[in-house]
Structures are given as structure tokens and as C-alpha cells.
Amino acid sequence: MEHSSRKEISPTQYKVIETVFMTAFGGVSGAVLGGIVGTVIMAPMARRYPRALAALRRTQYARSYALEGSAVLAAWFGIESIMRGIRGKDDLTSDMVSSSGGGLAYSFAMKGLKGQPAHALFNSAYYAAFSGTIETIKSRNTQDAFYTETRAMLSKLGLEEYEKNFKKGHLTDPTLPLLTDSVLQEVNIPPGPRLLILDHIQRYNKMVNRK
8 A cells, every 4th residue: 555755735835835936926926027017117217308307327217216116016916816815815904015115125125224214104005005905996896896786776756865775784785586575675765765765676576476
């Protein structure tokens, strides 16, 4: 009987391997993207606007932006992997913490360890705020996709103000045919609007069944 010499990887080892891989992947990706930006965008702009931008060679711009991009994405991806391992999920908090680390890394890559703390803190806060805003907008748009029919119904009945009640109770479009008076009452919708909503759903269901 043969015994396998391979040892199973523990969850902790897997998380370490994942973090190392994501950090390396972020560093390589950032270097490539940064190099492209420095070569294709910044170098030509420097030749066009010599007073506004430093007169560096194309390779110097590529090297500079590759270094900064590598530092940002390596820190960002690495911290994101660590946060996922600690918290067990990807959410707004994890995204803002990881992007904040990316901002710090950018400051260190740009100014070095001799850079002013205020510069590092500003970049950290800016990256966190920017990433948090983008993530919030994406999350809101994703959530809104589950309430398309609900929003249309409430708009038709002049009850748009109760959309937040539906979202609070997670009453998405697929739940509309299942709504009852008690369910609507649980999400704090008054009697009058409840009657209008239920009547609308009942008439809609009858119309569908006739087809």
C-alpha cells in the first residue's frame, strides 16, 4: 500500500501563499501598467508641455511610473488578500483599508522614506476615499438592479418614498407576487399605501394569468 508523501496545505499556509502570490501579481501588473502610462502618455505630454512637466527621457518616465505602479498595486493586492483572510469577506471596509495601503506605498515610492508624513497621510486618505466612493457607487448600482420592477410599480402609484422600505426589508422584484399585508406592515409601510400596492399586485397577477 503506497502512502502519499504530499502534505495537505493548512488554511494558514494557503492564506500566506495567496497573499504572496497576490502581492507579486500586483507588483508585476502595476509595473507593466505604470511603464505603459509613463511611455505612452507622460513622455509625449512632457515634450508637448515642457514647462509643466519635467524634461525626462521616455525610459526615465517608464521606469518612474513602473516603480510607483508596482508599489501601489503590490501593497493594494497584498493587503486586500490579508484583509480577506482576516475578515473572511470582501467589503467596503476591506477595500478602503487595502487602497489606503496602496496610497501609502505610492507616497513612499514617490518621495522615499524621507518624505513628509503629511504627504503620505494625504495619499493614504485620498486613495481610501476614492476607492470607497467607487465601491459604494458599484454596490448601489448592483443593488438597484434587484428593484427595477419595484421602483416602476412605486413610481406608477406615486409611492416612490417607500422604495427605501422595500430595500430595508430586502423585498426584491421576485418577492412582489408573494407580498402580503403583514409583510408590508413589517417594513413600516402605512395602511393606505399597503392597500394600493397589494391591489396593484393583485390586478397585475390577474392580467398575467389571463394571457
